[in-house]
Amino acid sequence: MGGRRTDPKAEALHESRTLNPRPESVTDARFTDSEFFDSRDLMQVKYEMVRRVEVDGQPVATAAAAFGFSRQTYYQTAAALAEGGPAALVPSKPGPKGPRKLTSEIVDHLEALLAADPALRSSALADLIHERFGTRVHPRSIERALTRRRDEPKERPKSSPDIPAHSADTAARYEQLRAAVLSGDVEGWRRGWGVLARRGMAAWMSVQHQISVAQQQKPENHPASSKAAPSGQAAELVRVLAGMALAALRPEHDQPPRDQGEDCEHQRRQHGGQGHPRAPAA
Structure with missing residues (x-):
């Protein structure tokens, strides 16, 4: 027996850490009606969720539910997208387990999450940090880190994550x-x-x-409306149809003359098959 067949796209998504573990939870109409959208693609799912709110004006709770996420995950995704663009939607590799887990980048991200939703508790923030950075942090550690940040001098330049130039x-x-x-x-x-x-x-x-x-721009000499000329049987069919159409539109006086055989046959049919009428006797 042959081995189990694999899905190349699922493998590619898994390799990039963007395989949605719960694609069946995505019920947004776009993902059920168009092949452009794939509920297995976690990166596309998250981008479109934020787009639903910021572009289409859908309520956060409605959009989050339609894409299979909580409101907290929505706010985390929106903050990541605002900070680093679509590249920030790719989950980070699991981080180090050493004592220094709350880097300046993570604390910056925590502040962005709280700015978007001040009601977030430290336990929810810990879950969001693990989902975004792959790092387990105790809620109490988050509270202490945020307190230290608030107590730091205001003139301290705030660090920010590296945002891709593109x-x-x-x-x-x-x-x-x-x-x-x-x-x-x-x-x-x-x-x-x-x-x-x-x-x-x-x-x-x-x-x-x-x-x-x-490659992205259309050549000026080749407008989108122009089409390639038909060839083979298609070209022959076009020629036949064109000839039929022209013959039907041609005025009667422009029709080519019929030969004598056609004229005799035409006259015979008009006179009941008796041939030419006899000339009257002198």
Whole structure:
């Protein structure tokens, strides 16, 4: 017996740590109606969840439930997207287990979460930090770290995570790809739709900046409305249909003359099959 067949896209998503463990929990209409969206792609699911709120105006609780997340996870995702763009939606590798777990980047992220939702408790923050950074932190440690941050001099320059220089450009390119595919424009393939469909959003993000502007723009000498000329049987069919149409539209006086045999046959049918009428006797 052969081995169990594997799904190449699921393998690619697992390799990039973006395989959604609960794809069945995504009930958003887009993910059930369009092949562009894949509920297994955790990165795309989270991006579209935030987009539902910030672009489409859907309530946070409604969007979070439709994408299979809690409100706390939504706020964490929105903060990560605002800080680092789509690249920040890729879960980090498990961090070190040493005593220094709450780095400046994590504390910055905690403050961003609290700014978005001040009602978050330290236990919920600990869960969100583990989900985002792969680091287990005790809630009491979070409280002490936030207290130390508040007690530090205000003039201290606040550290911030490294934001990829092309993060905003990545989001813009994804929006362009999204619009092209959903509208049925072939431009979607030039923008990397094949990579996203086969390997997921993380794989697409790693190569999208390599797509040249020339590949993304349509040549001026080849408008989208122009089509290639038919060939083979298709071309022959076009010629036959065109000939029939022209013959039907041609005025009667422009029709080619019939030969004498056709004229005799025409006259015989008009006179009941008796041939030419006899001339009257003199």
